[in-house]
Every structure is written in structure tokens, then in C-alpha cells.
Amino acid sequence: MELIKVIHDELPQIQCGRCDTPGCYQYAEAIAEGEVHNRCVPGGDKTLKNLNNLLNKNIEEIDLDYGPSVKNQTAIINEEECIGCKKCITACPVDAICGSVNLMHNIIEDLCTGCELCIEPCPVDCIELVKSENDQSRKNSQYYFNLTEELRNQETKKRKMDKSFIYNQNIGDEINARIDNRNIDTDENIKILQFKILENQLDQYHSLSKKDRTDFIKNNK
Numbered sequence: 001m002e003l004i005k006v007i008h009d010e011l012p013q014i015q016c017g018r019c020d021t022p023g024c025y026q027y028a029e030a031i032a033e034g035e036v037h038n039r040c041v042p043g044g045d046k047t048l049k050n051l052n053n054l055l056n057k058n059i060e061e062i063d064l065d066y067g068p069s070v071k072n073q074t075a076i077i078n079e080e081e082c083i084g085c086k087k088c089i090t091a092c093p094v095d096a097i098c099g100s101v102n103l104m105h106n107i108i109e110d111l112c113t114g115c116e117l118c119i120e121p122c123p124v125d126c127i128e129l130v131k132s133e134n135d136q137s138r139k140n141s142q143y144y145f146n147l148t149e150e151l152r153n154q155e156t157k158k159r160k161m162d163k164s165f166i167y168n169q170n171i172g173d174e175i176n177a178r179i180d181n182r183n184i185d186t187d188e189n190i191k192i193l194q195f196k197i198l199e200n201q202l203d204q205y206h207s208l209s210k211k212d213r214t215d216f217i218k219n220n221k
Ligand code: SF4
Pocket: 011, 012, 013, 014, 015, 016, 017, 018, 019, 020, 021, 022, 023, 024, 025, 027, 039, 040, 041, 042, 043
């Protein structure tokens, strides 16, 4: 079995980013490439022990510099206080929060891993963590984490495209504005053009024999 997958299976799937990578899969990748395997504080001693055995490398202790642990918990929103700012949605790694701008938001317990990432961004402090034995979210969290990343990348691409569209539109407007401001006097230009045609005809006339000049005058009347 691929090493990354076996390492990943040992991680607690909270997707909290405490290990200094965006989520559990990225930490598994980093470990497989030689990164130290004691940064998952939520996984605690149990995860460390399993990784020690799996990798045949012994690290004594979890590195507590990577933040506090995460309990078995889920987040809930105090509906009366929520102002619908969407900041929690942006912070959630598994898209467990639903709601629209200016409307009350809600958390889907089966998706919420209790990672705590939505707590700090909430400007009105209306998200609370409560004890939960529901481990459903951890079983599916990698799937929802990947899906959330994919959707956000698409949004980023779309925003970039919108931005470049506006940029090009501005350049177009600027060029058009310059053309409008060229200050061309159309009447004057037509006179110049007519004068040049006459000059040209006169040159041709002078280059012809006397006989042909009569025909030329007839044809250019
Ligand atoms: S649970 Fe958090 S700290 Fe542990 S591997 Fe996953 S993202 Fe990293």
C-alpha cells in the first residue's frame, strides 16, 4: 500500500491545519517525504505511537508547539446573534457551514470535525463548541476537504478570469477614448484626399500623348 495512504489512515482527519499543513493528507505527504511525524497534536500519543511503529522511527513526544489539542466536539451557531457575514464559511475546511450573506448561518453536525477554525473569524463571537461523540464527520472529512479545495480553486480561477476580463475591458476603453480624442477634422481630411486624387489625375494627364489626353478627359469627367 502506498506509504502516504497508510500514514494518512493514522491521522485523526480533523483537517485543522495545526501541523502547519493545510490538512491531514498534506501532512501525510510531508511525513512520507521525511518531515517529522510528531506535529499532529489532536492525534496525541496514540497517533504518535502508531506512526513510530509504521515508520520505524521513534519520537518520544508530540511537539506541543503545534497548538492545543482538539476535543470530540462540534460547533454550533447562536442563531439570534449571527449577522450573516459568511466569515465562518470561508474559514471552514470541510464546508460544514451553510448560509447566505446577511442571513443566519447553520452548521451541519455530520460534517463538522470540531477543528475550531471558524471560532476566531466570527466578529460577533456567536459560535460555540459543544461536546459530541459523532465521529461521522471524521470518516468523510478528507472527501469534503478535497471538494471544498476544488470549489474554492474554481472560484479563484473565476475571480482571476473576471479580473483579467475587467483589465482588458479597461484597456479597450482607454484605447477607444484615445481614438475619440484624436481630434481628426473629417471635412479637412476629405478635402486633402480629393486634392490628392486631382493631383494624381493631373500627373497622369501630363504623361499622356495629345490624342490620349482627349480620351482621358472624357473618362474622368
Ligand atoms: S488532524 Fe490537524 S494536526 Fe492532525 S494531521 Fe490533520 S490537519 Fe494536521
